[in-house]
Amino acid sequence: MISVPPFALEICVVCVGIFLLMMDCFTKVDKLSLGWAAISGLLAIIVLSFLTGPMPKSLIIPQDFYVVDQPALFFKRFILLSTILTICLAMDYAPVYERFIPSGGPQAGLGEFLILPIFTCAGLMWMVSAADFIMIFVSLELVTISFYVLVASMRKNTGSLEAGVKYLILGALSTGFIVYGITWIFGVTGQTALREIRLALPLLSQGYLVAVLFGLGLVLVSLGFKVAAVPFQFWVPDVYQGAPTPITAFLSVASKAAGFVVLLRVLEPFFVISSIEAKLLIVLTVLAALTLIYGNLAAMPQTNLKRLLGYSSIAHAGYLLIGVASFRGGPSGPIIGFYLAGYLLMTFLAFLVLQHVARASGSDEISDFNGLGRRSPVLALGMLVSMLSLAGLPFTVGFLGKFFIFEAAMRSHQYLLVAIGAVTVSSGFYYYLKVVRAMYWQAAPDDAPAIAVAPFSKFLIAFLCIGIIVFGIFPQPLLAMLQ
Amino acid sequence: MSPLLCLIVLPVAGAALIIAGTQARTTAVTASALNFLASLIIFGTCKPDQGYQFVSSYPVVPSLGIHFTLGADGLSVAILLMSTAVTLAAVCVTRTPPKNGNWFYASLLFISAGAIGAFASVDTFFFYMFHELALIPTFLLIGIWGSGDRQAAAWKVTTYLAFGSFVLLVGLIGLYLSLPASDRTFDMRRIAELASSGTAQPGTVVYVLLIVGFGILVSLFPFHTWAPQAYASAPAPAAMLHAGVLKKFGLYGIFRLVMPVFPPDISAPLNTLLLILVLGNILYVGFVTISQRKLDLMLGYASVMHMGYLFLGILSWKTLGLAGAALMLVAHGLSIAALFALSGELRERTGTLDFAELGGLAKAMPTFGLLFGFAAMASVGLPGFANFAAELMIFFGAFSAGTPSKLGFNEFQVATVVAVWGVVISAIFMLRGYRRIFMGPIGDKWKALPDIAPLPRLCVAGLIVLLVVTGFFPQIVLNYVTPALTWP
Amino acid sequence: MQLALFWVFALLMLVFGAAVVFLRSPVSSALSLVVSLVFMAALFVTLDAFFIGVVQVLVYAGAVMVLFLFIIMLLDLRVERPRRLNIGAWTGGGLVVFGFVGLLGKVLSSELGFDMEKPPVSTQISDASAVGLMLFRYFNLPFQIIGVLLLVATVGVVVLSKKELK
């Protein structure tokens, strides 16, 4: 039984990335084969992640800022999987991508487009096991900067560029806030490691707690920015709409997930101070409420599916924030993990189908789905499943996620949030079913183009559908991984 | 594999096959016919007085006490039989729509599977999940193949029921959390035990949540407005399944999760209010029904109105009223299904259900008129049909409910008086409808209408025969349901 | 003496910082940014953080500013097109700014500990070596990550600005 040290995982990821960059740079291989190589490499790393042993007691990476616990491992796999799916989508997206690249040849820029997510993946994996503010900051920045590049990388598409700039400015703004926040927390506690902070906090005088709260607030702001919590969500719809579809999916799943993991990690030490805990309860509740309302309600009038999914990702951030806000009922980590896992499946499924339809019709409008039920049953079925799961219909993983969330909320007496949930869930049904209506009620326009679905995409759709339904009925395996 | 599981799996498998592309109609008919036979066998082998049988349980989320537990006692067995019968009838009377009919049949089977699953579940969690399964098929059925203002109706019913069932979900979670943390479970039996032993004390809030949640699903006044419109625009088989079978979910839930759990001191304070709502269903909706000018809307409102009787029987909180309500549940399912089947047939023939345009059709279609007459009389609550026995028991139960042994009138008795007047009201609108459509001089354009086709005739006749049998021998059903509805 | 120096540096830094915001021509904004950052470096020095000060001057005045000016020249940005005063933006901005000032005041006034004088430090080891040691011993992993980050940045810049990708 071989066992690798956990931090080897990220190193392997980075090595894969660098190796592929070299290949891309110095050889004339077909870029898509790079993608396959990346996928297989990351798959191998997932396998590897099941062989990790305990952290070696070495000075190189002190426990203080690199923890590897069960959730962290789960999320590493989660992120690896989402990266793989992103690369699959990206390979499928290649034809569209090439249209928007100032190209000096076939498959221009595709290599970078397929390889950069690997580094993002490494950054995310570091994020989920970061336990020190410096570590958090650095890995966060790695992720953010690589996303700047990926979002803006379709240079001949003004939408992509505009999205890039918006993400850049607001992202940098939130970077400023997190740095300033970290500054204050460090300044008052004299520590950057969460464990140390936890120890230091109880010794502080009342006045310093104000400063701690100030810093914590600033950190919350920029984490809220990452997970798209209202009122820091403004970038989301625009960037989602503008960015290349695979990147949008990657953003909405992986980056949000990592954001939530960090959020939980960062909040945890501050709960020891009861006054801070009370304040946090209020703030988180308010954030969750605003996010729920804004995301769900503003999604209702949308007509562009990509943008709609942007709003829906805000909405789901809201549900996840309910989970965060109901920490009083017990640890909300597993619940959030489960919800995110489900969210991964259904979001990638949705974007996969969207990508096919959009490539055929040339736009992301919901009306492009008219009559899909007869034009391409497979895609329609996939979209149906993912929409129902997003809406939270039973026998899909989405329902279980919501169920666990609201169970926790009731358990911790968050009745306000539950009440808001009643409204938002039913409006959620409305806007997700808008897509179903387009697919099955509306007749297809006569000039509706035929949609080709590669066998591999079919396989992916089937895989994701099955995942959604199976975990919607037998969640136990996932939950076991999270305990 | 437990027989109940196969009851659920058969329709689902049928739907899957249909989507996969087998011949839709034959598959659906075989699946539902087999299901009907299976439920007959179950009905025969079930021993009503021995509580839950055919129990089979698979753990799903042990940490939360969620198990996939199937089981059936007399009550659920009776309702299951009704459900499968109605499903069979619905599938048979279906006229395969021109475009993607396979989805039509698949949706029907899914609705049926959802209802059956709900009635066969002992685990509250799956009980809920199965009911939700029927939401989207309804949406598709009404939205794609509906008539009239189908889109508005489909949106309304879907979002509204989604809202209602979320309220219900919250209520169920509340119930779950009100159990002692040591043994929290979703098992109905255990919940009932814990509640009766007093270890679990769910509060009034939970009670209200459950009543409102179930009430919305059962179209309790004033949450009823989704129902008539939906049934009016739904294709006949969908209306049959939804009004006949699926809607009964709410009442079944009250039998299972409200009756045994909440002691009178929680339920009593709200009785007056609920009675007022029930009278709203019977009297107010009754008048609304009288004012309808189209058959489909009239039937929709009528089914809403009859829910009032059911609720009255339930509120009586007495075995007599409850048994009556359970009998009514079966009877109403059968009769409303027959009525919707016929009105669907009628729409297929005449293209309109407007009283003003129809008339004297019995001349052209005597058998049709006869069958409709039977079904109408059944739903009016004429002796000889199960509905009468049910209404009778409900009235007796409700009249004797409330603070007992006092000959002065309490609120229940007042309510009963009004409810009995509802019998007159339902006679008024049913006979009016019958007179407008089937009696009087016949219009020229209807003279050539062909009489009802053999297969629909067979289905409707079958339903009516069931009604008559249970009407002559209500004891058959009562023997099954009564043990399930008597608590210490 | 130290206090006087501090105020000089601080005020100049703030003034030029404000200049970045309020000057209309990008070039002058950029230049005043440089100046402001240089004075900040001076403040670093007053805090005995010589190494950081030097890095500050090198990286910002040296690299970043050049980059900025270069781009500005490349795009030859003229004076920002004359703006009609955007009331909404200004009132909004003002509100946010004053709100933030208020918060900052609240925080600073909440604790006497902030009024402490500079504690004396033993100066036998230079801060450069100290920071270096920390960096390579203790913060090794973040340091590696920064490496990856720079790699990504490089690739990204290439992807984003190469005239014709191959």
Add this chain to the structure above:
Amino acid sequence: MSAATVPWIILFAPLVSATLILFFGKYSRKLSAGLAIGAALLSSALSWWLFFQPGEVGPNQVFWINIPDIFTVPIGMTVDPLSRTMLVVVNTIAPLVFIYSIGYMAHEEGYWRYFAGLALFLFSMLGIVLADNFVMMFIFWELVGVSSYILIGHYYGKASAADACKQAFIVNRIGDFGFMLGILMLWFATGSVVFGEIFAKVPLLETQGLYFTIACILVFCGTVGKSAQLPLHVWLPNSMEGPTPVSSLLHAATMVAAGVYMLARVFPLLIAAPIARDVIAWVGALTCLAAGLMATQQNDIKRILAYSTISQLGYMVLGAGVAPVPDVPMFHLFTHAFFKCLLFLCAGSVIVALHHEQDIWHMGGLSRKTPVTFACLIVGTLALAGCPGFSGYFSKDLIIAWAVVEKPFLGWIAVATAGLTAFYMFRLLSVVFLGTPRSDHAEHARESPAVMVIPLILLAIPAFGAGYGPVEKMFFHVEEPEHVPELLHYVLLAMFVVAGGLALFLYRNPAKDPVVIPLFANRLYIDDAYNWLVKNVQDALAMLSGWVDRWIVDLFVVQIPARFTWACGYILRFLQLGNIQAYAFFFGAGVVGLIYLLLA
């Protein structure tokens, strides 16, 4: 065949035949008629056999609903003198009518429907007669309603017939509403629905004076609906839309008699509730007066008979209200059954003879064309008008006598009505049969076929003789009240002579009605009042609530919340201005707000 099983056969034979007709009748007219008549004859024979069985036939019950020691509804047969008598009456008249129908319906369509309806009707009536508990009686009560619906609506193609049957059913339902409540109250008080057990608890009930009285009056509502007492009598004249044999069955033996029979059945209760009896007596007296008045101005031969029926039923109810024993009204029911059936059948044969002409002003001079019918009609008329020596005389005068003794005022009302009866019957007689024909139909009228005439003759016999001592003794034991005022009989006799003579004098072959009293001709405007109520109250209310449901309830429960949510979303999305500065501003504002929350 034991006496215990006979009632079941009697009861279910008609149902079986009805079912068979329902399935096979449409294939052969003979078959349907044969089945129905066979069943009728069978149960008739058995009834007579049962009538001569000595002694009580023990309670033989099966349970219809049985929730032990909570609620049990048996289906049981009572065989006591009362039900025996009623069985005989019903089962003697029914076969005759069935047979008569062969001729009457010979050329009608819907033959099997008709006979199935008749059989079902008979079944329901027998059920009422044999019922041994309230619920069972209520069941058949309703079934009578529905079978009358089927039969009255036989010509459903005619709008008037369709409306009539609907009205009949609904009005009966209204009566049943009261009946049901009465049953509920009695059950709640005694815990049982079986007559015997309830009667046993009468002493306990008497302690609950008001409650008990209300219960009895509510039960009486059933009678009001079923035997067409004021104010629910309107359906009966309209029910003349049905075929004439149906009317005769309806009025003579089955439907309307049910109400009176029920009163007799629950007599032990009524005895204990004096106030309720007063109500009953008053309703009866008023009904018989009002109906008599209305009858004097009708022009449709069947409607005249219909109102006379109502009036006679009024007598019976009055009798139930005043007499000490149920046999008094039952006796009148008994005699009335025969002569009223006879009268209707005569009317029927007249109508057939005139090719379904019913307006008496298109008849006349039929005495020579249809002698047999004429003779039978005279017998019936004399019996109905209470001519001494005819059956009606005995029974009616008995009731009047009791009324005069117990409640003089009501008594004299009854006496007056007796005069009215004579008047309108002789009016009918002379207008239809005497004088000259007023239409060519009447010119060429011809006696009906034997299958219709023979029942007439058969019925004429009891119509004449059913009132005499031996027959009376055989079925009832009634005694005159003591000290009846002597002149009562002379007054009645005078009434008969004067009124009859007056009628014959007034209506000696006039072209049109010499006496015109709109108030009576328009049936005291009661029907109009009902129409007004239905139109302006019920339907208006329905419209209103329909509107409310559409525009108020739906608005507040569904539309407004939905629209509001959507509108909120629509507004919220405009926060997404697309302008980075705006985003930065919101961002900053968010930061400030959040930290204020934290530090506050």
Add this chain to the structure above:
Amino acid sequence: MTPTLGHYLAVSGLLFIIGLAGVILRRNIIIIFMCLELMLNAANLSLVAFSRFNVNVAGLPNYNGQVLVFFVITVAAAEVAVGLAIIVALFRAKQTIHVEDLNSLKF
């Protein structure tokens, strides 16, 4: 008489706010970007101040802060590089770097 911690914090806070104000008020993306740099540096100033005023038993300042400053500067540099690249790409595509012109994605 030396400046206290509070002085440094106040000054850096003001600088931070100035940067924020710039981000909100200016419409030229490059200048907005400069203002962001300003904010980062303000943060650095207070970091250094904190690390200087928080002396451990050995009499050494808390160097974690300065390490973080070092990282921040590096990251900022990288960010500037990428950001300017994006801005250049934008300018090439749309011939503008004014925020008003970036409103094709909204609502």
